[in-house]
Amino acid sequence: MAGLNAMKQTLFDKFEIKGYWWIPGKQENQVAGILFFAEDKIHLELIGSLSNDLFSMGNEKYDTIHGFSDKGEQLTLLNVNVKKSVTNAPGFQTQTYSIHSFIVGGYFINEEEIQFHSLSFQPTYLTEWLGRSVFVDTTTLEKDRSSIMGKQVSYNKYDTFNHYVDVLGATIEETYSSNFKADLSEKVLWTNKSGIKIIPNENKDLSWFSTNMYLVKDLLHLFIGHATYFESIVFYGEEVKLEHTDKISRQKYKYFFRQNKSKLREKFHWSDVIVNFRDIENDLNKILNYWFEKHNGLEVVYNLHFDEFYKDMYINTTLLNTVQILEIYHRKMYEGKVYDKKEYRALAKELKQMLNEKFPEAFAKIIGNKVDYGNEYSLSMRIEEILYGFHESTRNLLVGTENDINKFIRQLVETRNYLTHYDSDKKKHILMEPIDKYFAIQRLRAIATLILFKEVGLDETIMIDKICNSNQYSFGLREAKKVLN
Structure with missing residues (x-):
């Protein structure tokens, strides 16, 4: 295979880089x-070894390795x-290294x-998702409009968004790149690709950028409703003077890392999204600030909700995880106590004293441990409080009537308990069939999506309409009522 430039590759490409490799400081x-x-x-496959230490051979770990292609x-x-490390006699030694990620464009110790x-x-x-009208197509017809005299395509430069996120201490802006290729006697290819740029107030490390690019991608995922992936990642470093000019640019570094094997949609249109850019364009600054501001408190909720779209799991595991999203969200955002904390501590202390005085020690200890957690909301109480925090019209669209809601909560609680303890005694609302679990998951995902929309300041009435009419949830919510109610 002929050599190639890594800087021209994407995270979806499969490629090989030939070169020489060494430990920093041992070129x-x-x-x-x-x-x-x-x-x-x-x-990385080497003909030889980076280490001359026979005792550690096969166990080497390096923070960094340098290479020249x-x-x-x-x-x-x-x-x-x-x-893997293999030594053949006769023959020569070879070593294979697993790499987490790599940077093209420079050396770092x-x-x-x-x-x-x-x-x-x-x-x-x-x-x-942005749906920009980038290209303008103009057709010139004959006077009698019987045939085409000419066709012209022009590039329409457009305004991009630029927002400062206070809690992040950084600007997030829209970027784009266009590429023109042509064999003017045969074909023309003109493409446009949008991107996102994050510019902090001061230089930041790789971990900071990685965390925040994922957060931006997850927000995009929330609006789109489909798993999203990184296609290309470029870092900008120190300023450099361009050759033969007075212009100053920044050194570019291309970043490659392992991500989940992508499940890209063959055809994708702006109408395939839940919420398009025009719906939230005027509120984007507020949305970005809310999204990053609430990350620390809702990090587990973010992770559980979005991870479900990238991993192949058994349906039971997926159902447990989607129930857990609501449970954790309630713990983070609601009080979640049956009694006032001070009042409950006094009552619990009194009850434990009575247990110690009147019952065997082992029994008193068992009940006493349960008392420690007795003031916590149950799962059913948590889900009920979340659902009844929505407008009545929203509840009807997501689940149905009050009886439907009560039944759904019992289904979730009994199924969760069954999948955790496998005790079905006297339980009549356990969801046993995969089809029932599937539509329960779809309903729970729609609820979680609406919750996250509300957390970034979007209107519940508008967002539930978007969810119910989306390709992602319209069918699932309708069928869930037939199957679960």
Whole structure:
């Protein structure tokens, strides 16, 4: 395979980089090898070994490894572990390393010294979600309109959004890139790709950028309603003077890492989203600030909700996780206590004294431990409070009548308890059939989606209408009423 430039590749490409590799500070001990990249796997195969230590051979771990490709690119490999070490006689030694991620464009000694000015990334479906009218098509017809005289396509420059996020101490702005390729006697290809740029007030490390690019991607996922992936990630570093000009630019670094193997939709249109950009354009600054401001408190809720879209799980595990999203959300956002805390502590103390005085020690200890958690809301109380926090019209759309809501809560509680303890005694609302569990999951996901929309300040009435009319949830919510109610 011919050599290629890593800077021109995307996170969806599968490619190989030939080069020489060494431990930082030991460039004289270079070893030839090939770096292999695929979406879900990165590994380095060397003809030889980076270490001369016979006692540690096969157990090596490196924070970074440097490389120089056959195309003249500098690479820094991060979090490197030996997967396999083989010595043949006759023959020669080979080693295979597992790589977490790598940076193209420069050398870094360790992760602690990696600092960047800004980050630009292209997530899937962003261009469609924004729905910008980028290209203008003009057709010229004959006077009698019988045939086409000419056709012209022009590029329509447009305004992009730019918002400062106070809690983040950074600006988040829209970017775009266009690419024109043509064989003017045969074909023309003109493409436009949207991106997001994060510019903090001061240089930040790799961990900071990684956390916040995921948060932006998750917010996009919330609006779109489909799993989204990173297609390209570029960091910008120190300022450099461009050759033969007085212009100043920033050094570019391309970042590659393992992400879940993508499940991209073959065809995607702006109408496939739950909420499009025009719906929230005027509120985007407020939404971004709320989203980052509430991250610390709702991090587990964010993670549980979005992770479900990327992992292949058994339906029982998925149902337990979607129930847990509501349970954790209630713990974080509601009081969740039956009695006033001070009053309950006094009552619990009195009850424990009585237990110790009148019952055997072992029994008193068992009941006393239960008393410690007796003031916590049950799962049914938590779900009920969440659902009755919505407007009545919203409850009707999501679940149905009061009787339907009570039945749904019993189904969730009994099914959760059954899947946890496998005790079905006297339980008549357990969801046993996969189809029942599937539609319960769809209903729970719709509820979680509405909750997150409300947390970023969006109107409940408008958002429930968007959810109920979306390709993602319209069928599931209708069928759930037939199956579960």
